[in-house]
Amino acid sequence: MRTVLLCVALVGLAGAGGYLLASGRARPDAAAPAAAAAPATGGAARGVSEAELRRVVRDELAAGRSGPASAGGAREPAAAAPPPGNAAAFDDGMRRVSRAIAQRTWTRDDAAALGRTIETMSPDQRAAILHSLIPALNRGEIKLAYRGELF
Amino acid sequence: MKRIKLFSALFNALAVMLVSAGVYAGARSSVEVTVALDGDGVAISAQGNEADAYNSLDANQYIGCGGTAVFGWCQAHDATADADGLVNAAFCSTDKPELIAHIRSVAADSFVRFTIDALTGECVTISVSHNSFYRPKAP
Numbered sequence: 105m106r107t108v109l110l111c112v113a114l115v116g117l118a119g120a121g122g123y124l125l126a127s128g129r130a131r132p133d134a135a136a137p138a139a140a141a142a143p144a145t146g147g148a149a150r151g152v153s154e155a156e157l158r159r160v161v162r163d164e165l166a167a168g169r170s171g172p173a174s175a176g177g178a179r180e181p182a183a184a185a186p187p188p189g190n191a192a193a194f195d196d197g198m199r200r201v202s203r204a205i206a207q208r209t210w211t212r213d214d215a216a217a218l219g220r221t222i223e224t225m226s227p228d229q230r231a232a233i234l235h236s237l238i239p240a241l242n243r244g245e246i247k248l249a250y251r252g253e254l255f
Numbered sequence: 256m257k258r259i260k261l262f263s264a265l266f267n268a269l270a271v272m273l274v275s276a277g278v279y280a281g282a283r284s285s286v287e288v289t290v291a292l293d294g295d296g297v298a299i300s301a302q303g304n305e306a307d308a309y310n311s312l313d314a315n316q317y318i319g320c321g322g323t324a325v326f327g328w329c330q331a332h333d334a335t336a337d338a339d340g341l342v343n344a345a346f347c348s349t350d351k352p353e354l355i356a357h358i359r360s361v362a363a364d365s366f367v368r369f370t371i372d373a374l375t376g377e378c379v380t381i382s383v384s385h386n387s388f389y390r391p392k393a394p
Contacts, residue, residue, distance in 0.1 A: 235375050242344075251315075
């Protein structure tokens with residue numbers, strides 16, 4: 105009888121140990137949200153300001169937009185980021201479009217200047233210029249002063 | 256009698272030449288540039304054959320597309336001369352790779368048709384066709 109009780113106790117001990125081991129392996133997944141949230145509370149505890157936190161979030165969001173994460177979760181290198189654009193070319197292009205709308209004419213000089221720089225602009229800069237220039241051309245508000253390439 | 260035979264022979268030869276020319280001419284088509292407007296008078300599409308625009312008698316017509324690796328555009332002008340308030344030209348631009356691919360296929364005697372988003376000026380569609388019935392550019 106004593107032996108039987110000892111065996112039952114040993115089996116029970118082994119089962120409890122197995123359960124504890126299994127729950128220990130499962131813990132990282134189950135605790136992931138808490139772990140993800142930890143830096144915020146931990147950061148606050150370390151005295152990170154709200155402004156600093158906002159900056160970090162902005163940086164992370166910007167980095168996330170710059171390119172898809174690879175299968176392993178690592179981000180693409182910085183080379184995948186969109187080109188920063190060309191502020192001077194954009195300003196000159198917008199000035200030319202505004203002048204063209206005011207004077208109702210797009211000159212060969214305008215075409216050549218925009219043609220030289222349009223490829224250096226970011227897609228957003230290029231779209232802003234073209235979305236102003238081309239609808240005005242299609243409404244007849246601007247005429248080409250020459251026969252040739254638009255830019 | 257001899258003269259009649261001579262005329263008859265010449266007539267037959269001429270007929271054979273004309274028939275041969277007819278057989279080997281092939282179908283030919285000419286499509287000069289037209290610009291279509293929406294109800295507000297805004298250009299929303301254009302079409303025409305590049306060679307026919309070039310060969311036209313007026314000095315106004317043109318149609319074609321151009322671009323770079325990252326964006327492209329199409330432009331067209333019909334046969335009418337420019338005047339205030341007259342919409343006789345159409346333009347569009349695109350950064351869509353599939354439309355840029357169409358632009359790359361445009362050749363000197365291509366038929367080109369493009370449609371436009373009136374609000375943004377973006378190309379909505381670009382069609383390019385190369386067919387034997389289009390004539391080449393004349394020198």
